[in-house]
Amino acid sequence: MNSKTQNKMAIGALYGIAGFVVLILLALLGYILISGTPQLSWHFLTAPAKAFLKGGGVGVQLFNSFYLLFLAMLISFPIALGAAIYLYEYAKNNWLTTTIRTAIEILSSLPSVVVGLFGFLFFVVKLRLGFSILSGAFALTFFNLPLLTRSIEDSLRTISETQREGGLALGLSRWETVTKVILPAAVPSILTGVILSAGRVFGEAAALIYTAGQSAPALNFMDWNPFNISSPLNPMRPAETLAVHIWKINSEGIMPDAKAISSGSSAVLVLAILIFNFAARYLGKRLYKRLTSA
Amino acid sequence: MSEEILTTQDLHLYYGDKEALKGINLDFTEKGITALIGPSGCGKSTYLRTLNRMNDLIPNVTITGTIKFKDQDLYSPSADTVQIRKEIGMVFQQPNPFPFSIYDNVIYGLRIAGEKDKEKLDAVVEKSLRQAAVWDEVKDHLHESALALSGGQQQRVCIARVLAVSPEIILLDEPTSALDPVSSSQIEATLLNLRHDYTIIIVTHNLQQASRIADRTAFFMNGELVEVDQTKNIFMNPAKKQTEDYISGRFG
Ligand SMILES: Nc1ncnc2c1ncn2[C@@H]1O[C@H](COP(=O)(O)OP(=O)(O)OP(=O)(O)O)[C@@H](O)[C@H]1O
Numbered sequence: 001m002n003s004k005t006q007n008k009m010a011i012g013a014l015y016g017i018a019g020f021v022v023l024i025l026l027a028l029l030g031y032i033l034i035s036g037t038p039q040l041s042w043h044f045l046t047a048p049a050k051a052f053l054k055g056g057g058v059g060v061q062l063f064n065s066f067y068l069l070f071l072a073m074l075i076s077f078p079i080a081l082g083a084a085i086y087l088y089e090y091a092k093n094n095w096l097t098t099t100i101r102t103a104i105e106i107l108s109s110l111p112s113v114v115v116g117l118f119g120f121l122f123f124v125v126k127l128r129l130g131f132s133i134l135s136g137a138f139a140l141t142f143f144n145l146p147l148l149t150r151s152i153e154d155s156l157r158t159i160s161e162t163q164r165e166g167g168l169a170l171g172l173s174r175w176e177t178v179t180k181v182i183l184p185a186a187v188p189s190i191l192t193g194v195i196l197s198a199g200r201v202f203g204e205a206a207a208l209i210y211t212a213g214q215s216a217p218a219l220n221f222m223d224w225n226p227f228n229i230s231s232p233l234n235p236m237r238p239a240e241t242l243a244v245h246i247w248k249i250n251s252e253g254i255m256p257d258a259k260a261i262s263s264g265s266s267a268v269l270v271l272a273i274l275i276f277n278f279a280a281r282y283l284g285k286r287l288y289k290r291l292t293s294a
Numbered sequence: 295m296s297e298e299i300l301t302t303q304d305l306h307l308y309y310g311d312k313e314a315l316k317g318i319n320l321d322f323t324e325k326g327i328t329a330l331i332g333p334s335g336c337g338k339s340t341y342l343r344t345l346n347r348m349n350d351l352i353p354n355v356t357i358t359g360t361i362k363f364k365d366q367d368l369y370s371p372s373a374d375t376v377q378i379r380k381e382i383g384m385v386f387q388q389p390n391p392f393p394f395s396i397y398d399n400v401i402y403g404l405r406i407a408g409e410k411d412k413e414k415l416d417a418v419v420e421k422s423l424r425q426a427a428v429w430d431e432v433k434d435h436l437h438e439s440a441l442a443l444s445g446g447q448q449q450r451v452c453i454a455r456v457l458a459v460s461p462e463i464i465l466l467d468e469p470t471s472a473l474d475p476v477s478s479s480q481i482e483a484t485l486l487n488l489r490h491d492y493t494i495i496i497v498t499h500n501l502q503q504a505s506r507i508a509d510r511t512a513f514f515m516n517g518e519l520v521e522v523d524q525t526k527n528i529f530m531n532p533a534k535k536q537t538e539d540y541i542s543g544r545f546g
C-alpha cells in the first residue's frame with residue numbers, strides 16, 4: 001500500500017469519526033428540540049411550577065438558574081482572574097505554583113456530585129447557610145473556578161510574549177503591562193471563556209441538588225428587597241434550578257403532564273446553552289475585530 | 295567628542311552556568327548610531343538587552359560587571375527598571391504594536407504615565423510619527439487599528455511609540471530583518487534622521503546596513519567584543535584578523 005492510499009484511508013476514517021460525532025449531536029439536539037419546543041409558550045416560561053396539577057411552568061426555575069449563574073460568576077470570576085494573572089504573569093515555576101496547578105487540575109476533575117456533597121456538608125450544614133442560593137453559588141464556584149482559571153490562563157497565553165516585552169520596554173511596570181496591554185488584548189478571548197463556562201454552570205444539576213435545594217418557593221416578582229423571603233433576590237432562599245427541575249420531574253414528578261414539562265424544560269436548557277455558545281463566538285469575534293481593526 | 299552617556303565595564307552574563315557574555319567593555323558617546331554585528335549566537339541581542347535590563351525577565355540569568363547610564367549604575371539595587379526603560383527605549387525584531395489604534399499605540403506610554411491633556415497628546419502623536427517618518431502614511435487613519443498596517447509601517451509606529459516617551463537612548467534588535475527591502479530602507483532613513491537627536495544602538499545582520507547608517511560599528515564573536523571603531527575603519531581597515539574574515543564573508 002503506498003503512502004497516498006494510506007493517506008486517503010486515514011482521511012476517510014477521520015471524516016467518518018467526525019461525521020459520527022456530529023450525527024450523534026444532531027440526533028440528540030433534534031430529539032430534545034422536537035419533543036420540547038411544542039411545549040414552549042410564554043405561560044410555560046413565566047408561570048410557577050405546579051406539584052400535582054397540570055399546566056405548571058418553569059418561570060421560577062428559569063429565574064433561579066440565571067440568578068445562581070450570576071452570583072456564581074460574581075464570586076468565581078474575580079478569583080479566577082486573579083489566580084490566572086498570578087499563575088501566568090507573575091509566578092515563577094517552583095513548588096508553590098506546581099502545587100497550585102496540581103490542585104486546580106484535581107479540582108477540575110472532581111465529579112460534580114462530589115462537589116455537591118462537599119457543598120452540602122460544608123456550606124449547608126457546617127456554615128448553616130441551609131439549602132440556599134448562596135450555598136449553591138459557592139458550590140458552583142468550586143465547580144467553576146478551576147475551569148475558568150484555566151481558560152483565562154489560556155487566554156493570557158495567546159497574547160504574544162512580544163506584547164509583554166513591548167509594554168515593559170516602554171517603561172510600563174509589570175502591573176501596568178498586564179492591566180493596560182495584556183488584559184485589554186485578551187478581553188475577547190477571556191469573554192468567550194467566561195460565556196462558555198457560564199453554559200456549563202447553567203446546565204449543572206448534581207452540584208446543586210444538595211446545596212441550592214430542590215424546592216422552588218413561589219416568588220413575588222414585585223418585591224426586590226433581598227431580605228424578604230419571597231423576594232427573587234433573596235440569596236438565602238432555596239432555589240431549584242432548571243437543570244435540577246428536570247432531574248426531579250424525571251425521578252419523582254407526579255404532575256400529570258410531567259413528561260411534557262420535562263421535555264419543555266430540556267428544550268429551554270439546551271436552547272439557553274446554545275445561545276450562550278453562539279453568543280460567546282459572536283461577541284468574541286466582534287470584540288476582537290473592534291479592538292484590532294478600524 | 296561628546297560625553298559618554300553609557301558605559302559597560304567587564305560585563306559578564308550567564309544563562310544558568312553558560313557564559314554568554316565574557317567580559318564586555320564598551321562605551322557609547324551621546325548621539326549617533328552604533329551598529330553591533332557578529333555571527334549568529336555571539337551575544338549581540340543578549341548584550342543589547344542588558345542595556346535596558348530586559349534580561350531581568352529571563353529566569354536564571356546572572357550578570358556581573360557594571361553598566362552606567364550617565365553615572366547611574368543600572369544594576370544597583372536601588373535602580374528603577376521602569377524609569378530606566380523610559381530613558382532607554384527598545385524596538386524589537388518583530389514589529390509588536392499593541393492591538394489598539396495607531397494613536398493609542400503612540401501615546402500609550404504617556405497616557406499610562408498620567409498625561410491627559412488632549413492637545414499635548416495630539417502634538418506628541420504628530421511629532422513622534424513625523425520623526426519616525428510614517429506620519430504621511432497614517433495621518434488619515436490614526437484611529438484605525440495599528441495591526442492593519444504593513445510590517446514596515448508597524449515597525450515605524452513602534453519606533454514612534456518609543457520616541458513618544460522621549461528616551462535618550464534607543465536600542466534596536468534587528469529592526470528590519472522581518473521586513474521587505476523597501477520598508478527596510480525607509481527604517482534606515484528614519485534612523486539617519488534620528489541620529490542627531492538620540493543615541494542609537496542597533497543590532498544588525500546586514501553588513502551593508504551597518505555600513506550605510508552606523509557612525510561606529512562593534513564586532514562581537516563568541517560572547518566577546520572583538521573590536522569597535524569608526525564604521526569605515528571596521529569595513530575598510532579592520533585591526534583584527536577575525537573582523538576582516540567576518541567582513542569579507544569568510545564565516546558567519
Ligand atoms: N534565554 C536564553 N537561555 C539560555 N541561553 C540563551 C538564551 N538566550 C540566548 N541564549 C544563548 O546565548 C547566546 C547568545 O545569544 P544571543 O541571542 O544574544 O545571540 P545573537 O548574537 O543575538 O544571535 P542572533 O544573531 O542569532 O540573534 C547563544 O548561544 C544563545 O543560545
Ligand SMILES: [Mg+2]
Pocket residue numbers: 338339340467
Ligand atoms: Mg539576536
